[in-house]
Amino acid sequence: YYYYYYFKYTLSPSSWSDYILKYLLVTSNLLFTVLGLVTLVVGLWGLINKESFAQEKINGIGTDPMLLFTFLGFILALLSLMGCVGALRENMCLLRTFSAIVLVLVVAQVLAVVVLYSLQRQIEDYLRSGMLAAMVRYQDDLDLRFITNEIQTGLQCCGADTYRDWGINVYFNCSAPGVQACGVPPSCCIDPLENGTVWNSQCGVGAQKLDEFSAQSVIFLGGCMGSISRWIEQHSGVIITVVIILLGVQILTLFITARLLQKIRWSRAQHAVYLQSLQ
Numbered sequence: 001y002y003y004y005y006y007f008k009y010t011l012s013p014s015s016w017s018d019y020i021l022k023y024l025l026v027t028s029n030l031l032f033t034v035l036g037l038v039t040l041v042v043g044l045w046g047l048i049n050k051e052s053f054a055q056e057k058i059n060g061i062g063t064d065p066m067l068l069f070t071f072l073g074f075i076l077a078l079l080s081l082m083g084c085v086g087a088l089r090e091n092m093c094l095l096r097t098f099s100a101i102v103l104v105l106v107v108a109q110v111l112a113v114v115v116l117y118s119l120q121r122q123i124e125d126y127l128r129s130g131m132l133a134a135m136v137r138y139q140d141d142l143d144l145r146f147i148t149n150e151i152q153t154g155l156q157c158c159g160a161d162t163y164r165d166w167g168i169n170v171y172f173n174c175s176a177p178g179v180q181a182c183g184v185p186p187s188c189c190i191d192p193l194e195n196g197t198v199w200n201s202q203c204g205v206g207a208q209k210l211d212e213f214s215a216q217s218v219i220f221l222g223g224c225m226g227s228i229s230r231w232i233e234q235h236s237g238v239i240i241t242v243v244i245i246l247l248g249v250q251i252l253t254l255f256i257t258a259r260l261l262q263k264i265r266w267s268r269a270q271h272a273v274y275l276q277s278l279q
Contacts, residue, residue, distance in 0.1 A: 018263045021256045022087055028253070029084035036077030043070030046143075065143045083257070090264050099257040106250050113243065128225050131160040132168060138185065139171050149187035151224055155231060158188035161223035163215065164208055174208060182208040188219040 046066030079101055086094030116123060131151075134144040152158055159165030166172040166184045174182040184204035186192040192203050207219050215221060232239070 018259060022260055022263075025087045025253065025256045025260065026084055028249075029080040029087065032080035033077050033084060036073050036075070036080055038073070039069055040073030040077055043067065043073055065147070083253070087257075087260060090260070092261060092264055095257055095261055095264075099254055099261075102250055102254055102257070106247060106254070109243075109247060109250075124225065124229070127228065128160050131224060132165065135159070135166060135169055138169055149185065151228075152185070152187040152220070153192075155224055155227035156190075156220050157222050157224035157227040158184055158220045159223050160225050163188060163219055163221055163223075165223065167208060172208070179205065182206055184208065184219055190217070190219060 043066045047070065079098065082094050082101075083098040085091065086098050131148075134141075134148050137144050138148055139145070163184055166188075167174060167182075170176060171178060171180045172183050172185075176182075179202075182205075184207045186199060186201050186203050188207065189200070189203040192200055204219055207215055210218070212221055
């Protein structure tokens with residue numbers, strides 16, 4: 001009686017599909033576990049390398065971008081490991097917890113997309129405030145300097161709305177005593193490299209004193225907020241596709257987990273029937 005049900009299940013097409021789905025879930029979660037651990041290590045390396053845990057810097061650790069890498073890496077690794085072990089061990093508790101968390105993440109992401117779409121103006125103002133705050137701390141925070149330089153170089157822009165926004169930085173303000181007074185960072189320059197190899201850190205000196213006609217041959221005049229808006233419009237199709245794929249993968253993961261849970265319950269029910277038949 002027991003072997004009849006056993007072979008009926010194991011040799012049926014549905015059982016083989018369940019077997020494939022199970023190890024597909026294990027493989028995907030294993031890959032995401034590795035990705036999470038790599039992200040976690042990068043975040044911790046960044047925090048340790050910058051001595052963010054030092055007593056004089058510990059108060060500012062909450063705004064350190066590397067802390068976000070550490071947190072996301074830990075959550076991704078823990079969640080993926082939970083799904084991987086749950087699938088391998090066919091542990092219903094772990095699988096239920098895993099699927100519940102993934103479901104919450106899917107709902108949260110859908111809500112985030114709706115909020116981002118409906119509050120575009122407020123988000124733009126928030127990004128502008130963040131950009132200006134990064135410009136204020138440009139010389140004092142290596143992470144913010146790197147991010148600001150990458151944005152300005154990649155989008156070919158300067159400042160939030162105009163290159164004169166750099167006057168809010170105490171080093172680039174025209175009343176500053178240093179050589180950088182009334183200047184802009186080299187990432188604002190159209191050609192910041194000398195002979196194609198050497199970064200000219202002085203290429204933006206005195207740029208704020210220039211009128212727009214004279215400045216346009218030296219630096220990018222447009223602000224980064226406008227460039228970001230144009231970039232989003234130009235790549236909206238790619239962004240939507242990526243969002244749909246990510247949500248689709250997570251929904252597929254929920255389906256596979258639900259199917260695996262159903263299979264485990266069925267197997268245990270058949271085992272219970274077999275034990276009753278022996279009594």
